Amino acid sequence: MATDLTTTPAYPDVAPIQRRTLRLLFTTQVVGGIGVTIGIAVGALLAAEIAGTAVAGLAQSAAVVGAALLAVPVTRIITGYGRRPGLAVAYLVGAVGGALVVLAAATRSVPLLFLGMLLFGGGSAANLQARYAAVDLAEPDRRARQLSLIVWATTIGAVAAPNFAALADRTTSGWGLPALSGPFAFSAVAFVLAAGVLLLWLRPDPLLTARRLAAARAGESEPTPPGPPPAPAEPAQAASALAPAGPIPAPAAPARRGGGMRAAWSVVRARPAARLGVSAVAVGHLVMVAVMAMTPVHLREYYAVDEVLPVVGLVLSLHIAGMYALAPVVGWLADRFGRRPVILGGIATLLAACAVAGTAGHHTPRLTVGLILLGLGWSATMVAGSTLLSESVPDEVRPSAQGLSDLLMGLAGALAGALSGFVMQLAGYPVLTLLAAVAVAPLLALALRPVPVGAPDRRD
Secondary structure (H helix, E strand, O other), rough: OOOOOOOOOOOOHHHHHHHHHHHHHHHHHHHHHHHHHHHHHHHHHHHHHHOOOHHHHHHHHHHHHHHHHHHHHHHHHHHHHOOHHHHHHHHHHHHHHHHHHHHHHOOOOOHHHHHHHHHHHHHHHHHHHHHHHHHOOHHHHHHHHHHHHHHHHHHHHHHHHHHHHHHHHHHHHHOOOOOHHHHHHHHHHHHHHHHHHHHOOOOOOOOHHHHHHHHHHHHOOOOOOOOOOOOOOOHHHHHHHOOOOOOOOOOOOOOOOOOHHHHHHHHHHHHHHHHHHHHHOOOHHHHHHHHHHHHHHHHHHHHHHHHHHHHHHHHHHHHHHHHEEEHHHHHHHHHHOOEEEEHHHHHHHHHHHHHHHOOOOOHHHHHHHHHHHHHHHHHHHHHHHHHHHOOOOHHHHHHHHHHHHHHHHHHHHHHHHHEEEHHHHHHOOOHHHHHHHHOOOOHHHHHHHHHHHOOOOOOO
């Protein structure tokens, strides 16, 4: 377990800093959630109108790929300069993407649509990375709850956003914007607003503050030997002294702060708890994206064009409520009973979701129940997996490991989104949900694998 830095005597104001950080992250998650979700609600439909149903999944997956790929540069910014500039850059990239999607709809340009959706993923990258900022200064026994609070904040904007898609579309049609493109214009504005709030008020930066606390605590914990004073330690060496497990690098060859994706991969691969955390996040996201992305297209088979948007809005709102509304409860369960049991509960819920949605047919209420369960399963794997990963790796490599997790999560979701359109066209929605359920099997095997007693990274 990582050292609790929130009670360091040299920094008595850590608790107020954490409360302020949580308030700001909560606010930007609400705004960013509106931006992300209002675009997702119509993204597949817009892509289907421009390029056809088979390409709809690819367009949706472009946003997921964008979020995944942007995790790499955003993580580098966070590692070098802190959470504030990294999150702001991600939101601004998402705003540029939203504007390009509007332009693509006006010109009916498929390449521009894909580029816009790729950059639009910056909004998702920012929303996902924000959850890790919530645990930089969190007490060990409250990590899952505070992380889940930021996940839950997305509920306020995200649940309402799909229902505003039709209103945004009607409003912007009077401005001359093409059908289904208006929500992306609103998304761009929301992302710019979220970036501005972070740049102006997320001070002090939680990650940089945590590093200063780590260095101070490391200096206080070492007794001063008799004789001449030792040479000052390099910052990376001081921070590494608080690593939760594993040997501390020798002073002659200190690890570079953040370590990069390659170093993060080596650390995660060597730690069973970290592997489980990364896998839970990635597989949960894969299943959610595969089923959710094609649900609007599935509903289009039973509703006319002028009727489908309100139905899609309602179904996706309830699905997103399942993803976020109970996140604090999931966080409490993870803190109270452990990360692994909550991950196993999430796996069971994902399997149930695939079964219910896949057998719903044209029965919209049953399909809605399946999508709610899908959201609940995603929430359990996301909250418990993210928390398990964050506390299972050394402090100096933690931002890179978190970025690696988001990269793998995004790539897994992108693969699901890319294939979902083709599976939908060739075999239908029930087969899609069956394949999504099969994809859960490797995670179930990993979660049921016993951790050796006394393993240094056992935190589940």
